[in-house]
Amino acid sequence: MRGRPGDPSALVRALCAVALVALCARVLGTAQDLAVRLLLAAALPLxxxxxxxxxxxxxxxxxxxxxxxxxxxxxxxxxxAALIALAAWRGTEEAVPVVLGALGAGAAIGLASTRLPVVPVAGDLHDLSRPPRGWRHLLYRLWPVASLAFVLVLTLAPPDGGWPARALLAQMVVLPFLVQRFPPNGRGGLLRAPIVPRLAGVALIAAALLLP
Incomplete structure (x- = not known):
């Protein structure tokens, strides 16, 4: 089954994301905050x-x-949208057009993806009997829109002096993926545990935020 947390696909996707951001930085001549962008690009798929x-x-x-x-x-x-923002980043001075452009392009890609068939994946590593209910269900449904509101407010209404680049970019990597449909069930061992790539992503995000 493709995309299992224990197979190399997550690592391959992380390496592809890093390569894309590095290539765009080279072609577009946008080396601003490149180390932070590369760390966040590796973190995003994980x-x-x-x-x-x-x-x-x-x-x-x-x-x-x-x-x-x-x-x-x-x-x-x-x-x-997050990957496009990381690839097209041109510094905090041009954060607004880059973020808005990335959001628009991401929305177009998401809309186009509705025409694609959904490849089934196994649910053996998650507790499918515990989907979010009540306020958790409402939170799950509304979270993508709430994330959009957070990102727009932080981008369009920064404090005096502005946000550092790592904060603006990290929000697009972290916020939309905080809430998920089913919890892990604890099976499959350490190597297949869904929490492993997620923790690796968290570690890379922390490294990007703490980078000197």
Missing amino acids: YALDQLRTARIATGTGPAARPDRVGLALSRAWLA
Whole structure:
């Protein structure tokens, strides 16, 4: 089954994201904050993997599956937007057009992804009997929009002196993927545990934020 937390796909995606950001920086001549961007690019697929995986598990067929298909499209849109922002970053002075452009491009990619078939993934590493209910369910449904509000406020209304680049970029990597559809069930051992790539992503994000 592709995309299992224990196989190398998460690492391969992280390396591809780093290569894309490095290539764009080279081609576009945008070396600003490059070390931070590369660390966050490596963190993004690792940190977002389990959230995207559970969003895919939740999708199905029929009218009842439509909200989860929308949720998966929004997660994909955020993944694309964060990666585009990291690749196109030109410094804090041009943060607004870069972030807004990345959000627009990500939304277009997320919308286009709704036309693609959803490849099934196994749910053996998650507790499918415990989907979010009540206020947790509402939080899960609204979180992509809440993340958008946070990102727009932090980008468009910065404090005096502005935000550092690492804060503006890290928010797009962290916020959209905080809330996921199903919790892990603790099976599969350490190497297959969904928490492992997520913790690796957290460590890389922390390194980017603490980088001198």
